[in-house]
Amino acid sequence: MRKAWLVARHEYLTMVRKRSFALATLAFPVLIAAFLALTIFLALGRSDDRPLGYVDLAGVLTDEARQAGAADDAFIPFASEAAALAALQAGRIQAYYLLPAGYRESGAVQLTALSEAPPDSAQRAFDAMLRASLLAGQPLAVQQRLADGVNLTVRSIDGRREFSQSNFINLLLPFAAGFFFVYAVLSSAGYLLQAVATEKENRTVEIMATTLSPDHLIAGKAAGLLAVALTQLAVWVAALVLGLAVGAALEPALRAVEVPWTLLAVILLYFLPSFALIGGMMIAIGSVFSEMQQGQQVAGILNLLFMAPFFVLIVLFANPDGPMAVGMTLFPTTSFLTVLIRWGLTTIPAWQLALSWLLLTLSAAASVWAAARIYRAGMLHYGQRLSGPAIRAALRGQAPADELARGHTSS
Amino acid sequence: MNPLDSHTTVQVERLKKSFGAVQAVVDVSFEVYPGEVFGLLGPNGAGKTTSIRMMLDIFRPDAGRVAVFGGPMDEAKKNRIGYMPEERGLYRDLRLEPTLVYLATLKGLSEPAAKGEVTGWLKRLDLYEHRSKRIQELSKGMQQKAQLIATLAHSPDLLVVDEPFSGLDPLNTRLVKQIIQEQADAGKTVVMSTHQMYQVEAMCNRIVLIDRGHSVLYGRVDEIKRRFAGHAVSVAGSGDFAHVPGVLEARPPGENGAWRLALQPGAEPRDLLRTLASRPDVSIDRFEVAEASLDDIFITVVQGQRAEASDA
Numbered sequence: 001m002r003k004a005w006l007v008a009r010h011e012y013l014t015m016v017r018k019r020s021f022a023l024a025t026l027a028f029p030v031l032i033a034a035f036l037a038l039t040i041f042l043a044l045g046r047s048d049d050r051p052l053g054y055v056d057l058a059g060v061l062t063d064e065a066r067q068a069g070a071a072d073d074a075f076i077p078f079a080s081e082a083a084a085l086a087a088l089q090a091g092r093i094q095a096y097y098l099l100p101a102g103y104r105e106s107g108a109v110q111l112t113a114l115s116e117a118p119p120d121s122a123q124r125a126f127d128a129m130l131r132a133s134l135l136a137g138q139p140l141a142v143q144q145r146l147a148d149g150v151n152l153t154v155r156s157i158d159g160r161r162e163f164s165q166s167n168f169i170n171l172l173l174p175f176a177a178g179f180f181f182v183y184a185v186l187s188s189a190g191y192l193l194q195a196v197a198t199e200k201e202n203r204t205v206e207i208m209a210t211t212l213s214p215d216h217l218i219a220g221k222a223a224g225l226l227a228v229a230l231t232q233l234a235v236w237v238a239a240l241v242l243g244l245a246v247g248a249a250l251e252p253a254l255r256a257v258e259v260p261w262t263l264l265a266v267i268l269l270y271f272l273p274s275f276a277l278i279g280g281m282m283i284a285i286g287s288v289f290s291e292m293q294q295g296q297q298v299a300g301i302l303n304l305l306f307m308a309p310f311f312v313l314i315v316l317f318a319n320p321d322g323p324m325a326v327g328m329t330l331f332p333t334t335s336f337l338t339v340l341i342r343w344g345l346t347t348i349p350a351w352q353l354a355l356s357w358l359l360l361t362l363s364a365a366a367s368v369w370a371a372a373r374i375y376r377a378g379m380l381h382y383g384q385r386l387s388g389p390a391i392r393a394a395l396r397g398q399a400p401a402d403e404l405a406r407g408h409t410s411s
Numbered sequence: 412m413n414p415l416d417s418h419t420t421v422q423v424e425r426l427k428k429s430f431g432a433v434q435a436v437v438d439v440s441f442e443v444y445p446g447e448v449f450g451l452l453g454p455n456g457a458g459k460t461t462s463i464r465m466m467l468d469i470f471r472p473d474a475g476r477v478a479v480f481g482g483p484m485d486e487a488k489k490n491r492i493g494y495m496p497e498e499r500g501l502y503r504d505l506r507l508e509p510t511l512v513y514l515a516t517l518k519g520l521s522e523p524a525a526k527g528e529v530t531g532w533l534k535r536l537d538l539y540e541h542r543s544k545r546i547q548e549l550s551k552g553m554q555q556k557a558q559l560i561a562t563l564a565h566s567p568d569l570l571v572v573d574e575p576f577s578g579l580d581p582l583n584t585r586l587v588k589q590i591i592q593e594q595a596d597a598g599k600t601v602v603m604s605t606h607q608m609y610q611v612e613a614m615c616n617r618i619v620l621i622d623r624g625h626s627v628l629y630g631r632v633d634e635i636k637r638r639f640a641g642h643a644v645s646v647a648g649s650g651d652f653a654h655v656p657g658v659l660e661a662r663p664p665g666e667n668g669a670w671r672l673a674l675q676p677g678a679e680p681r682d683l684l685r686t687l688a689s690r691p692d693v694s695i696d697r698f699e700v701a702e703a704s705l706d707d708i709f710i711t712v713v714q715g716q717r718a719e720a721s722d723a
Contacts, residue, residue, distance in 0.1 A: 003486075003517055006513070006516055006517055007517070010513050014505065198502065202500040202501065202502055202503055203496075203498045203499055203500025204500050204501060204502060205498075206464075206469060206494065206496040206498060207494060207496065207514065207561065208517075209467075209469045210467045210468075210469065210489055210492055210494045211489055211514070211517045211518060212486070212489065212517060213486060
């Protein structure tokens with residue numbers, strides 16, 4: 001096992017030191033950072049330290065409400081509209097609200113500003129002050145309840161799922177997670193294809209064959225590249241968590257994000273067999289084809305099988321419990337992504353989850369088993385692809401009959 | 412052949428290997444002992460590399476038996492073997508020193524020990540200043556030397572080198588020869604496959620000649636040369652020496668101005684002299700029995716075998 005570990009470490013370090021890996025891994029955090037920077041820039045660009053004014057002709061706003069709300073000096077009362085207008089034109093306030101005498105009947109409020117309306121946060125503070133004033137005299141709990149409004153939570157019958165207006169962001173998370181996890185699996189499996197072809201292209205196969213067993217070599221490579229995938233995911237998750245933490249400070253809607261523990265468990269359960277399934281396929285492709293380019297073309301087609309749910313996204317959104325959704329949940333190559341997409345849309349029946357995971361795991365085991373056999377048969381097959389009969393012979397556990405007869409025997 | 416012997420580094424017994432309809436190896440046997448340089452000879456496609464691959468457990472033979480270090484190959488024994496295959500290569504886009512250290516650690520060395528060994532070899536083979544370069548940036552000769560380091564860094568007890576001199580200039584050829592000889596002198600076993608007969612003659616204690624999958628000649632080099640004494644003659648004169656009965660191959664005059672004629676198996680120098688003397692188109696100034704070189708023996712045996720096969 002020491003040799004498999006050495007291969008794993010070598011593959012891991014070789015891959016993470018590549019510029020292409022750094023670019024692929026850091027692109028997402030950079031995107032998040034850019035988004036946050038833009039948000040902060042826009043927020044700062046619009047900030048105006050000057051207070052707001054108000055003219056309360058209806059006699060609604062109370063001093064208590066003003067003091068309980070935003071900063072004490074955030075709102076300046078004016079006795080008349082002319083005085084407020086003069087202050088606005090003098091630049092002492094950024095805008096002023098006018099509550100006309102008939103406000104209690106009409107509910108109409110006027111806002112006057114010179115060029116730009118004050119930011120949402122200032123307007124929310126004024127609303128809060130107005131509500132607090134209107135509710136003055138009511139018990140505190142009633143004031144609080146009315147101020148918070150209604151938070152509607154939709155819950156499934158079995159209680160496994162719920163969707164609340166306040167945590168709408170949790171609908172998006174499984175979808176985003178699905179995209180990133182599948183992308184990670186596909187890209188690291190792509191590295192595996194490259195890693196398998198490397199020994200053939202570099203003519204190092206024979207050295208490796210007299211150094212360690214094919215099983216240790218392939219296990220080491222797969223483990224190393226799994227670690228690469230996990231590193232990439234760790235960087236992305238860390239970036240996402242950091243982004244959410246920073247974003248929550250700026251955007252209250254993000255504070256409602258909850259850690260989707262059940263979803264995380266499902267992701268963990270599906271991640272390994274999905275990786276093994278596509279990893280086995282990539283190893284087999286890398287072993288069959290002599291040229292990297294040929295292998296990549298076939299691998300590209302294979303990737304489509306895993307990405308298929310994205311192509312029928314509209315159907316899945318329209319009918320997340322329909323036959324196509326169920327079929328794709330059960331089909332091994334599409335199960336991971338389909339489950340993640342459906343997660344935010346419906347309650348996936350437990351039997352579908354169990355059967356889909358079982359089928360995925362069985363396919364993954366078959367894929368790894370076949371890959372190991374094809375790898376052994378193809379490892380010394382320089383300059384030409386492994387023929388169909390040779391692949392069948394390898395899968396039956398026989399020596400590939402025509403493998404070396406056509407041009408490989410060098411002496 | 413004796414029963415598997417623990418004092419023998421390699422025992423190969425009646426190996427057979429087919430790939431579909433092609434019989435790559437039909438019947439190959441030999442033994443290799445510690446401290447000797449053993450030559451594996453044969454024309455292209457004879458089955459040398461396939462025999463080596465079976466010897467090293469890269470291929471499983473269809474029949475026959477291989478024993479390395481007294482028994483079948485296992486993972487631990489792989490650490491005692493250094494193999495430089497004919498199909499050469501290292502990880503082209505990686506840097507030289509870390510690649511060699513990685514390969515040495517895979518052969519069982521600890522990382523510090525591997526670094527120490529690799530540094531020593533890099534210095535000896537004039538590659539130390541190139542240690543940080545990517546392998547693809549090295550010249551072909553440098554890559555060849557790097558491959559040799561990968562074969563030797565873990566101090567293997569059995570060294571198997573397939574065409575070790577190809578791609579090397581005369582200076583580096585001499586250096587590699589010296590290293591191979593040092594390994595044998597240190598008690599290591601060396602199996603060398605090459606087409607360069609003069610190298611075999613200069614370096615090998617014993618040889619096996621493989622032709623069409625059969626071992627057709629096997630034994631000590633000096634004994635074989637004695638056995639084949641009289642299978643070549645040196646003739647100075649004029650005329651067509653190439654198409655004379657009993658002559659397998661005629662090499663045009665070299666520095667000494669004499670033709671070198673390799674004789675067919677069974678042909679006697681005195682019969683040839685009689686034939687030449689009777690031909691009006693040939694005049695002879697000098698005729699002498701030459702010591703057979705391995706080149707002559709190779710040609711005599713291989714072409715003789717083929718002539719016999721076509722007669723049959």
